[in-house]
Amino acid sequence: TLIILDITEKNERERLRREFTANVSHELKTPLTSISGNAEIIKNGIVKPEDVPHFAENIYKEAGRLISLVNDIIKLSKLDEGGGEITKEPVDLSEIASEVSESLRAQAERRAISSEIHTEKAVIMGIRPILTEMIYNLWENAIKYNKEGGKLYVDIANECQDGRKFVKFSIRDTGIGIPSADLERIFERFYRVDKSHSKEIGGTGLGLSIVKHGARLHGAEITVKSEIDKGSTFIIQFPKEA
Ligand code: ADP
Numbered sequence: 084t085l086i087i088l089d090i091t092e093k094n095e096r097e098r099l100r101r102e103f104t105a106n107v108s109h110e111l112k113t114p115l116t117s118i119s120g121n122a123e124i125i126k127n128g129i130v131k132p133e134d135v136p137h138f139a140e141n142i143y144k145e146a147g148r149l150i151s152l153v154n155d156i157i158k159l160s161k162l163d164e165g166g167g168e169i170t171k172e173p174v175d176l177s178e179i180a181s182e183v184s185e186s187l188r189a190q191a192e193r194r195a196i197s198s199e200i201h202t203e204k205a206v207i208m209g210i211r212p213i214l215t216e217m218i219y220n221l222w223e224n225a226i227k228y229n230k231e232g233g234k235l236y237v238d239i240a241n242e243c244q245d246g247r248k249f250v251k252f253s254i255r256d257t258g259i260g261i262p263s264a265d266l267e268r269i270f271e272r273f274y275r276v277d278k279s280h281s282k283e284i285g286g287t288g289l290g291l292s293i294v295k296h297g298a299r300l301h302g303a304e305i306t307v308k309s310e311i312d313k314g315s316t317f318i319i320q321f322p323k324e325a
Contacts, residue, residue, distance in 0.1 A: 106273045110152055110287075114145040148285070155289035158216065159272070162296040174209045176218070176250055176321070177202035177239050183219045187226060195232040202239040205250040207321045209301050217297040220290035221254050221317050227284045228315070229258035248323040253316060260311040269307075270295040
């Protein structure tokens with residue numbers, strides 16, 4: 084039975100890989116087709132000179148999407164290759180949170196999102212760039228899927244359960260929320276609740292799969308709670324020593 088189980092797992096992994104490749108091709112093709120179409124219109128001289136900036140803007144935006152997609156795909160494939168082999172070091176999550184808060188400040192201000200952050204020194208054994216990426220993705224989502232003028236709360240605290248030490252990272256927004264039917268699936272690669280809205284605000288559909296992968300590398304557990312129109316809470320519980 085052990086061998087059968089092994090094969091099943093291998094087949095499942097292969098199926099997921101094939102599915103991922105097909106999705107990647109599709110996701111890359113859409114912006115490329117649009118870039119090619121816009122460029123062709125300009126090239127053929129059908130466009131009035133004053134309309135050229137509009138088509139150029141489309142090309143620029145779609146090229147930006149392509150770059151985000153390729154960057155996320157590279158991050159995921161690095162994680163797939165076992166980012167876990169990198170040696171872990173002591174990382175203070177409150178330090179990462181203030182870095183992330185700083186780099187997303189302008190984006191939050193543009194949507195008039197105010198942040199309330201409660202942290203204490205919270206050190207875990209982890210992989211710094213991956214932890215930064217995870218916290219960045221969750222934080223950016225809490226801004227993107229918030230409402231104009233909404234709020235965002237971040238809490239980082241040391242905890243102890245059954246004699247084991249954890250750091251609990253939690254981020255809550257007062258945004259649009261996630262339908263309960265979709266909650267299970269948002270961590271899948273390319274899964275988006277509202278495809279057009281996500282694309283509009285520059286989402287690749289890969290952010291949360293990077294979070295999930297990163298959590299696995301740290302032996303951490305993710306919990307999500309959400310209520311439509313009220314907001315969402317993502318909690319990650321990191322063991323201090325993974
Ligand atoms: P994306 O690049 O589309 O943001 P993610 O993998 O980060 O991709 O998230 C997947 C989907 O989960 C999003 O498209 C969105 O529909 C939903 N989602 C993620 N975070 C939130 C949130 N804080 N509030 C509401 N919906 C969210």
